[in-house]
Amino acid sequence: MRESAQTPRASGENRRIILGRSALAEGELEDFIPRLLAYDGQGLGGEMIYVESESGPPFFVDRYELTNEQFAAFVRSDGYDLRRLADVALEHDLTVVTDEAYEYFTYDGSEHFSIGAIPEMRGRVVSCFTFTKTYAMTGWRIGYLHAGAELIPQIKKAHIPLAICAPVVSQYAALAALQGSQDCVADFRAHYQSARDLMCARLDRLDSVFEYSKPSGSYLMFPRIVPDEGRDSTVFCKRLLREARVSTTPGIAFGPTGQGHLRLSFCVPEEEIEKAFDRMEEYLG
Numbered sequence: 001m002r003e004s005a006q007t008p009r010a011s012g013e014n015r016r017i018i019l020g021r022s023a024l025a026e027g028e029l030e031d032f033i034p035r036l037l038a039y040d041g042q043g044l045g046g047e048m049i050y051v052e053s054e055s056g057p058p059f060f061v062d063r064y065e066l067t068n069e070q071f072a073a074f075v076r077s078d079g080y081d082l083r084r085l086a087d088v089a090l091e092h093d094l095t096v097v098t099d100e101a102y103e104y105f106t107y108d109g110s111e112h113f114s115i116g117a118i119p120e121m122r123g124r125v126v127s128c129f130t131f132t133k134t135y136a137m138t139g140w141r142i143g144y145l146h147a148g149a150e151l152i153p154q155i156k157k158a159h160i161p162l163a164i165c166a167p168v169v170s171q172y173a174a175l176a177a178l179q180g181s182q183d184c185v186a187d188f189r190a191h192y193q194s195a196r197d198l199m200c201a202r203l204d205r206l207d208s209v210f211e212y213s214k215p216s217g218s219y220l221m222f223p224r225i226v227p228d229e230g231r232d233s234t235v236f237c238k239r240l241l242r243e244a245r246v247s248t249t250p251g252i253a254f255g256p257t258g259q260g261h262l263r264l265s266f267c268v269p270e271e272e273i274e275k276a277f278d279r280m281e282e283y284l285g
């Protein structure tokens with residue numbers, strides 16, 4: 001790596017090296033399934049414990065496993081569940097890292113609640129936010145976090161080898177998003193709610209193939225594939241892509257407990273949802 005003038009490139013290079021190595025570690029590229037590396041602690045010395053929620057989506061904390069200092073839970077963002085999670089964290093002296101990407105996209109009167117808002121949790125929460133969803137700024141790769149002041153220097157130690165810094169152009173774009181009219185956020189929310197309702201209506205027509213819970217937030221769905229062919233979500237997904245020409249994500253990409261599910265996004269124009277489901281109905285129906 002060269003000196004400071006090259007720093008932005010060096011930052012991108014670091015990430016490319018990590019991506020390349022992770023692909024090779026998976027073995028044959030043909031079989032490489034992209035995973036959310038950020039969540040499984042790879043390279044950071046952590047061990048992920050996947051907790052299968054007995055309730056299924058929307059994932060209440062109905063069970064948790066705690067061994068030594070490891071804890072994992074997948075919860076929906078409502079106050080009741082997060083207060084239960086806070087009790088566990090306080091009892092066992094844990095820090096909670098949250099992903100609050102969809103804080104503004106909640107539906108049917110449900111409201112986002114941040115575990116960092118619980119006074120006793122002060123200093124114990126690393127709350128992560130992104131411009132990706134709120135302002136549809138995926139390509140700008142910019143977000144932020146909120147944590148106790150003593151944690152920030154430690155977080156920077158991990159951030160520097162991964163990204164060096166947020167691109168300056170993206171920092172200005174984020175500033176413009178914050179200072180501009182916020183009407184787009186309400187517009188996006190209304191669009192996503194309508195797209196969600198459309199996707200649910202289309203899934204209902206395929207009820208022998210998919211079981212689902214209506215999401216009260218985000219722009220994603222995670223239906224279970226009912227027929228036996230769905231047990232391997234990767235095989236099912238590849239078939240949908242090749243035969244029906246519909247792109248989905250296999251549930252296994254989100255960890256072993258996602259097996260047998262598909263991840264669908266309704267963050268697309270409604271015509272795309274109609275077209276994708278027309279194709280799926282023709283193929284699966």
Ligand SMILES: Cc1ncc(COP(=O)(O)O)c(C=O)c1O
Pocket residue numbers: 099101129130131132138141142143
């Ligand atoms: C729950 C969740 N968190 C985080 C992200 C990614 O956010 P960012 O674009 O800031 O990396 C996504 C995007 O797909 C997401 O669905």
